[in-house]
Amino acid sequence: MKRRGAEPLLVVSSLDMGCARRGSVSNIKTYSDYGLRELQRRHGPGRGWAEMVSTILAREGVRGNVALAGRTDILSATHLADLLRRNGFKVTGMAKPTFVDACRRRKDGWEIETIKRVGDKTVSVVQKLEKLLEESDVRTGKVVYEGKQLTTAVLRKHVMVWCSEAGLSLPEGFMLAAGAESSDPHAMAREDKPLTEGEPLLFDIYPADETGYRYDFTRTYCVGRAKPLLRKMFEDVAAAQKHAFDTINAGTRCETPFIEVCRFFRRRRWPTLLDRDVKDKGFIHGLGHGVGLTIGEEPYLTRFSTTPLSSGEVVTVEPGLYVPGFGGVRLEDVVVVDGGKAVVLAEHRKVLEL
Amino acid sequence: MKRRGAEPLLVVSSLDMGCARRGSVSNIKTYSDYGLRELQRRHGPGRGWAEMVSTILAREGVRGNVALAGRTDILSATHLADLLRRNGFKVTGMAKPTFVDACRRRKDGWEIETIKRVGDKTVSVVQKLEKLLEESDVRTGKVVYEGKQLTTAVLRKHVMVWCSEAGLSLPEGFMLAAGAESSDPHAMAREDKPLTEGEPLLFDIYPADETGYRYDFTRTYCVGRAKPLLRKMFEDVAAAQKHAFDTINAGTRCETPFIEVCRFFRRRRWPTLLDRDVKDKGFIHGLGHGVGLTIGEEPYLTRFSTTPLSSGEVVTVEPGLYVPGFGGVRLEDVVVVDGGKAVVLAEHRKVLEL
Numbered sequence: 229m230k231r232r233g234a235e236p237l238l239v240v241s242s243l244d245m246g247c248a249r250r251g252s253v254s255n256i257k258t259y260s261d262y263g264l265r266e267l268q269r270r271h272g273p274g275r276g277w278a279e280m281v282s283t284i285l286a287r288e289g290v291r292g293n294v295a296l297a298g299r300t301d302i303l304s305a306t307h308l309a310d311l312l313r314r315n316g317f318k319v320t321g322m323a324k325p326t327f328v329d330a331c332r333r334r335k336d337g338w339e340i341e342t343i344k345r346v347g348d349k350t351v352s353v354v355q356k357l358e359k360l361l362e363e364s365d366v367r368t369g370k371v372v373y374e375g376k377q378l379t380t381a382v383l384r385k386h387v388m389v390w391c392s393e394a395g396l397s398l399p400e401g402f403m404l405a406a407g408a409e410s411s412d413p414h415a416m417a418r419e420d421k422p423l424t425e426g427e428p429l430l431f432d433i434y435p436a437d438e439t440g441y442r443y444d445f446t447r448t449y450c451v452g453r454a455k456p457l458l459r460k461m462f463e464d465v466a467a468a469q470k471h472a473f474d475t476i477n478a479g480t481r482c483e484t485p486f487i488e489v490c491r492f493f494r495r496r497r498w499p500t501l502l503d504r505d506v507k508d509k510g511f512i513h514g515l516g517h518g519v520g521l522t523i524g525e526e527p528y529l530t531r532f533s534t535t536p537l538s539s540g541e542v543v544t545v546e547p548g549l550y551v552p553g554f555g556g557v558r559l560e561d562v563v564v565v566d567g568g569k570a571v572v573l574a575e576h577r578k579v580l581e582l
Numbered sequence: 583m584k585r586r587g588a589e590p591l592l593v594v595s596s597l598d599m600g601c602a603r604r605g606s607v608s609n610i611k612t613y614s615d616y617g618l619r620e621l622q623r624r625h626g627p628g629r630g631w632a633e634m635v636s637t638i639l640a641r642e643g644v645r646g647n648v649a650l651a652g653r654t655d656i657l658s659a660t661h662l663a664d665l666l667r668r669n670g671f672k673v674t675g676m677a678k679p680t681f682v683d684a685c686r687r688r689k690d691g692w693e694i695e696t697i698k699r700v701g702d703k704t705v706s707v708v709q710k711l712e713k714l715l716e717e718s719d720v721r722t723g724k725v726v727y728e729g730k731q732l733t734t735a736v737l738r739k740h741v742m743v744w745c746s747e748a749g750l751s752l753p754e755g756f757m758l759a760a761g762a763e764s765s766d767p768h769a770m771a772r773e774d775k776p777l778t779e780g781e782p783l784l785f786d787i788y789p790a791d792e793t794g795y796r797y798d799f800t801r802t803y804c805v806g807r808a809k810p811l812l813r814k815m816f817e818d819v820a821a822a823q824k825h826a827f828d829t830i831n832a833g834t835r836c837e838t839p840f841i842e843v844c845r846f847f848r849r850r851r852w853p854t855l856l857d858r859d860v861k862d863k864g865f866i867h868g869l870g871h872g873v874g875l876t877i878g879e880e881p882y883l884t885r886f887s888t889t890p891l892s893s894g895e896v897v898t899v900e901p902g903l904y905v906p907g908f909g910g911v912r913l914e915d916v917v918v919v920d921g922g923k924a925v926v927l928a929e930h931r932k933v934l935e936l
Contacts, residue, residue, distance in 0.1 A: 244768050246766035247769060265885075272886065273678065273884075274676075274680075276886070277678070278677060295657055296656040296657060298656055300653060301651075301652070301678065301682075302650040302651060302653065302654055303649055303650060303682060304675065305656045305675070306650060306663050306673065307677045309663070311675075321657060321660030321664050321665075322628075323626070323629040323632060324628030324631070324658045325628060326657040328657060385746065388746035388751075389746045392742030393743060399753050399754075412600035415600050416601070507596070508596070508599070508600075512596070512597060513597055528627070530627075531622075533627060534626075
């Protein structure tokens, strides 16, 4: 519980006391300090817990607006809000972005260093994948590594092991899609697809290290000679990303780089989300999102995101082009807004053919 | 959206159409079918999204009670509930366990098979850890493997790599705590602690495979000869778990096995949560929880959990004993309630000294 101008209060299960003490809040109490056991005996586990929250607010003399923050089950959150209101508290909701989102938006120096460190580890994994692909051969159109045809399942297992070795976890998996599968930007490709020459291989990885901070990184490759359409898509996406970097600086509205990239693609005759009839071909997602303890937070580089960017904000810049039945190309780096410009946190080359 | 007696409706971003089509819902629409773009232009991103939900309910002719299910940010969920109510919908909350929790409680045959398969993979990782510990030596009290003193950080890296190789991910990490660190049942031990002879090494692992289903497994080991207190704790916990298995069967109230285990420990002179003055010594947590797509769901084998267990429910059985400053012992297996008895899904030996 955080009240304006006052020290925070943390209430935990006695089981979590050890963990809680390692944090930065010094005023820590336990559920039993607020009579959880008796409340649960009387009302059952869920209602009892909600009554305990009400007891905390009452005992701490809370009067003004109460905002319930954090993530939980919506049904029981609605129950909690209603119960608190019945008990006389002024519970207020807030559309996204909420004030909590706003607090987490700008990163401090330690956070930026931490995200950069996760980025460096991520790039070390990416380099291992690139090396393996470079050491592969093409034989009659098939991609072969150490005498066997390379498949996406083989690569996925390598990536998992390399992440473990680098001290990275994959809390939401990662995406490694070959060929036409890569044309769906949100598909968690799971097929075991053999790699063939000149087809796109889209690799999007978003790991965490032991701090919980994340990185988010995408490259698109092919082994051997790229098909002409793939080469054209890659060049357009790389140029669009460069253009995006130039449009990002403190003071710019979040939607501006997105709109700029849409216009850039439009000049190269690709459909974008600015078109009314866009479907699954062209540039069909946002340009980027904040990165921190999550890979989906403020600021969003999307349409109708009208707040200005400011220094210390960390966002992905990830233009992509998709052609159903053929494949997709996406390039993604994480930048920190540093006054007048976007600075990539973990630099890495962009190369299509390996 | 699911209405009683009607086919479900799934509304997704057009970006997620490919993913959505792979699921079991056939009636799929997109945000743009309900005018999201125009609503966001008019009201901003968050409010616009909430107005779209309201539009969906209105257009589908929803009249009765509306329950918002799933997990999200509480602040914006409260905003959504309030907005829908202002627009005339009857949004209801529900204390935990909600009806969604109730739906997910009993597992079908496919789910049980899947959880068992994750369990078998988990046990394969556990066996590798046991083998490494067995191949270690004790030299003047220190645990040595391949000529070097073994530490928890070395073991943690091995476990991550073995999980990757087994096709398991670790969405919430895992716990590997040595010595006194193991006396905190919820501590995400992160220190790099050298292993010494006879001290507890507590290993709690809760991976997922590519289906998203989980397993949850704990063993406690020591290398070399166990200290007498550790041996006594291990024997009491192993006997308590056996006793717990015997008390679990369809029809039993969820809290009964927990209370039985508390009484069992009490007879062996350990403090438990049944004591008013229990702190951080003894049996200080619940006996178990449901396992499925999460490792914290119904049914809970804890106090005031009064619903009856029934066939097809999958729960952990994880008694533990903790002595601050010394260490902890916990043994955990996952069982399915199969009529008259508890059947362990992935059997594995229980041995203290390796």
